Structures are given as C-alpha cells and as structure tokens.
Amino acid sequence: MKKKVLITGGCGYIGSQIALEMLRGDKFEPVSIDNFCNSSSTIPDQVQNLTGKRYKNYNINLLASEALRVVFEEHEFYGLIHLAALKSIPQSLKYPLKYYENNIISLTNVLKYCHEFKVPKLVFSSSCSVYGAEAEFPVDEQSPVADRQASSYSNTKKIGEEIVRDFSAGLDINCIILRYFNPAGSDHTGELGETPSEESGFIPKIVWKAMKGELIEIYGEDYDTRDGTCVRDFIHIQDLAEAHIQALSTTDTDQVEVINVGSGNGMTVLEVAEALKRRLAGVRFEYRNRRIGDIPCIFSDNTHAMTKLQWVPRLGLEEILDSQIKWTNTYLSRTNEDVIGNEIV
C-alpha cells in the first residue's frame, strides 16, 4: 500500500513534479496544501492528464494555523515535504517582512501539526544560497553557511534549517534538509513545468525569452571564472523530484541530515546560452553590468546525496534545455502568446 505524503506547495514548480513522480511510482500517495499564491488551480488536472490519477489539493494558506488541522485529521501521513515558500530573491529584498512572515510562520505551523500528529518523516526545502559567496567550490555539506545572508529569502532558509533542527530535538522524527542547487527543465512530456516569468530561474527565463524572440541579458562578463560569466549548478527537475522520493525512502540517515541536491557540475551562464543557441534559431544575448547579490560561482559536491539517498542525477544540460523548450512551447500555445524563436536548429 502506498504511504501518504503531504506536500506543502504541491502545486508549485517542484511540488507538482514530485506529485507527478509519486503518482507514476508505487511507493507514495501525494496530498497537497497550496493556496495558489504562485501556482494555478489547474495543476492537479494537468497531472491527472499525464497519469490518469488525481491528487487532492487543499486550498489553504499555511499561515492560517487552525485551518490546517483538518488536513492532518483526514489523513495519516508517513511523511511531509515542506516546499511552500515565497522564493524571489529581489522581491525578498523589497518586502523582507512578507518573506519572514510567509516562510517562517508557515514552517512553524506545519511543524506544530507534524508533532501533534506524529508524522515520522520530514523533508525541508532549503537552498544552496545559504552557503553564500565566500564558500570554496565545490561546496559540500560541511562547507560553512554564511553568517550574514545576502537576502531575506536565503535568511528564511537558514533560519528554517535551524528551526527544523531545534524542533526535532528529542522527538521521534527524521528530518532531511535538502539544499537545492538550480532546478531547471520540465517534465520530459513537455506537459508540466514552471510558469515562466521575470522571477524564473536563469534557464526557464532565457528559453522563454528566446522563444518570444526577446533579447537574453547576461549579467557580468568579468567574473573570475573560465569565461567571465557566473557559474551555476543546474539540476533537472525530474532528478530533483527523484531525490525527494529517495529521501522519503531511506532509513539510513541521522536524525537531521543535510544533503546537497545538485548535478555536481558547474556550468557558466555563457555555456548555457551557447548551448541554447545550438538548439534554437535566432537566440540573441547581450552582456549587462553585474547584478547586486549575484554569487560569482556555486556548484555542488553531491557525493553525500549519492551515498545517503542512493541517488544519481541522470539528466544533463541537453535534457534540461530540450524539456524546457518543449514545455515553453506548450505554455505559449496554451496562453496564445506568439512563439517566435521556436525553430529548432
């Protein structure tokens, strides 16, 4: 019998892919809480179209503590994946209190019910941004977390990790903190993915812009990297979803285990833009000045994930770009936006 898992933010970019992979598999049954503040109520339908199976979403704001109780009363959860959060770094610099309130209070509300209803397993979504700019690369889990975080967003992740650690002390709960590097790409079908926007990550954004015939902006060409542009570690969304399934499946971890989820490869943003140029006709990019807050280089040592989770990233930049192009095409046709630069080279 499948074990029930509550996914907060289960209609978002990462949460919907995890729900999809759970429905494709035979181990876990997803249940979601998502108030659609950054997603669409049509996501469970889209997942149902792909799998023939539906997952239930409760449209509840996680800040409304009492409203959550009913979800825990209706289901017995084996695990909880806490993804729900606001995630834009620039927005968090502008509206820090909104970020602290949403990301921290949501977490404490969820943990309260985890405790009361004795949920044995928790996975918390953190971010590689907690390492900061001073770390040596590649970063492993022993690398120091920056004292002073570059944004309120990343500070909510640092504080969130500390809350999870404090919360679990003395309780019978296993907590896995996953530090994601740069999730990118879409489901291989091209039928599910992140709604593109100015706030999207680098790859979703440049594919979206290129397919609308817009100029791609690359910020900074004079960093101390192999071609002067920033280095990032892109992890395919399906590999990332699989890491969650493995995190729920493993029993071989400390009570609180921190695990990097990255590809283990650093790619420059110029290399990615050039790879896109080889796939799509008419890709244009220009350099702009460095942006405040951008870390020059970050990529993971993912050995710990491979050992503890018995997980290996299977999909690389080609699959990331191909799936992203496929999904962006679907998205643009669903929204009737003009697709200009979609001629595959």
Ligand SMILES: NC(=O)c1ccc[n+]([C@@H]2O[C@H](COP(=O)([O-])OP(=O)(O)OC[C@H]3O[C@@H](n4cnc5c(N)ncnc54)[C@H](O)[C@@H]3O)[C@@H](O)[C@H]2O)c1
């Ligand atoms: N996507 C990335 O690049 C990335 C990188 C590192 C870490 N993360 C973390 O992974 C998690 C998921 O990211 P994502 O890319 O899927 O983001 P997303 O915005 O697509 O999904 C988050 C979901 O949470 C929901 N949500 C937010 N606040 C809520 C609240 N108070 N009540 C109910 N629902 C709420 C939103 O509606 C959204 O559907 C986040 O915690 C994010 O910080 C993401």
